[in-house]
Amino acid sequence: MSGYCHRSVLLKEAVLALAPRPGGRVVDATLGGGGHAEAILDASSPSGWLYGFDRDEAAVLATRERLARFAGRFECRQGSLAEQAGWIEPGSCDGVLFDLGVSSPQLDWAERGFSFQQDGPLDMRMDRRQALTAAALVNGSSRAELADIFFGLGEEHEARRLARAIEGERLKRPFETTRQLASFIERVKPRRGARVHPATKVFQALRMAVNDELGALRAGLAAALEVVKPGGRIAVITFHSVEDRVVKEFGRTEAREYEVAGAVDVPELRRPRVARLRWVNRKSIVPAEAERVENPRSRSARLRVMERLDAAVGNRANEHE
Numbered sequence: 001m002s003g004y005c006h007r008s009v010l011l012k013e014a015v016l017a018l019a020p021r022p023g024g025r026v027v028d029a030t031l032g033g034g035g036h037a038e039a040i041l042d043a044s045s046p047s048g049w050l051y052g053f054d055r056d057e058a059a060v061l062a063t064r065e066r067l068a069r070f071a072g073r074f075e076c077r078q079g080s081l082a083e084q085a086g087w088i089e090p091g092s093c094d095g096v097l098f099d100l101g102v103s104s105p106q107l108d109w110a111e112r113g114f115s116f117q118q119d120g121p122l123d124m125r126m127d128r129r130q131a132l133t134a135a136a137l138v139n140g141s142s143r144a145e146l147a148d149i150f151f152g153l154g155e156e157h158e159a160r161r162l163a164r165a166i167e168g169e170r171l172k173r174p175f176e177t178t179r180q181l182a183s184f185i186e187r188v189k190p191r192r193g194a195r196v197h198p199a200t201k202v203f204q205a206l207r208m209a210v211n212d213e214l215g216a217l218r219a220g221l222a223a224a225l226e227v228v229k230p231g232g233r234i235a236v237i238t239f240h241s242v243e244d245r246v247v248k249e250f251g252r253t254e255a256r257e258y259e260v261a262g263a264v265d266v267p268e269l270r271r272p273r274v275a276r277l278r279w280v281n282r283k284s285i286v287p288a289e290a291e292r293v294e295n296p297r298s299r300s301a302r303l304r305v306m307e308r309l310d311a312a313v314g315n316r317a318n319e320h321e
């Protein structure tokens with residue numbers, strides 16, 4: 001599919017972290033325009049294999065086209081790694097990459113309804129086979145549900161006020177388009193000189209809710225841990241603190257040498273177990289200045305890398321951390 005143009009973020013850093021090799025297997029769990037997938041296949045020539053997934057059919061079609069020269073060394077499927085993990089032999093992969101969020105074409109194609117920069121239907125579905133749209137959420141959720149979505153997923157501090165205003169407005173006319181919602185939010189929460197559009201956080205939150213992005217991320221990370229072999233790596237690029245927190249929490253839990261009995265970690269109730277992974281870098285990797293200047297979208301990106309431990313040596317490996 002021509003015209004699918006997405007500039008990959010932290011490309012060299014992610015490939016370096018995954019260290020693809022000839023004969024190895026890597027999963028790209030979020031294909032987008034296929035930029036990372038292409039670099040992984042290049043780096044693992046002549047015989048590295050790539051499993052690719054994206055919930056968006058357009059991304060899968062565009063990637064298949066982009067990777068045509070690697071025919072016989074990859075397979076791309078629509079869906080998420082968590083849904084499709086049964087297709088991959090457990091413990092068989094050298095690495096899994098997640099490059100989260102949306103691609104540029106998803107934002108640029110007005111009919112997908114992700115962006116308030118263009119007018120389109122209030123849609124936001126990555127997988128268009130799914131029934132739930134952003135319009136259904138905005139028009140059908142209770143005031144409290146909307147406030148929870150805006151605050152929990154968008155860190156929008158005026159969540160309650162915006163939810164109340166939307167509840168009143170939709171009685172007069174349901175929300176149907178991106179511009180209608182963005183202009184309404186701007187009226188309720190005027191810009192007052194801010195550079196960022198007042199609807200930015202609400203749009204992020206709705207997109208994450210429509211696609212259950214945090215649920216998909218948690219399930220995807222758990223599936224990644226099953227398909228990587230000991231010494232294999234899980235690399236995750238996040239674009240905001242809400243999703244980065246999920247990655248940190250996952251890594252922290254799996255790197256522990258004990259299980260927590262309930263919701264609260266009470267040291268006396270801990271049950272010993274072997275840690276399943278270790279952090280490769282203590283701090284997240286961020287784009288170099290040159291990339292930040294060249295691609296403003298990269299400015300909020302962070303890469304975190306974890307390594308699967310051999311169950312037998314898990315505890316000993318973590319002792320040296």
Ligand SMILES: C[S@@+](CC[C@H](N)C(=O)[O-])C[C@H]1O[C@@H](n2cnc3c(N)ncnc32)[C@H](O)[C@@H]1O
Binds near residue numbers: 079
């Ligand atoms: C930032 S783009 C990836 C860009 C890609 N790495 C590249 O170099 O072109 C994110 C992509 O992930 C997809 N996506 C997000 N969450 C997903 C999930 N849980 N499972 C599968 N695909 C997902 C989106 O549809 C989007 O195409």
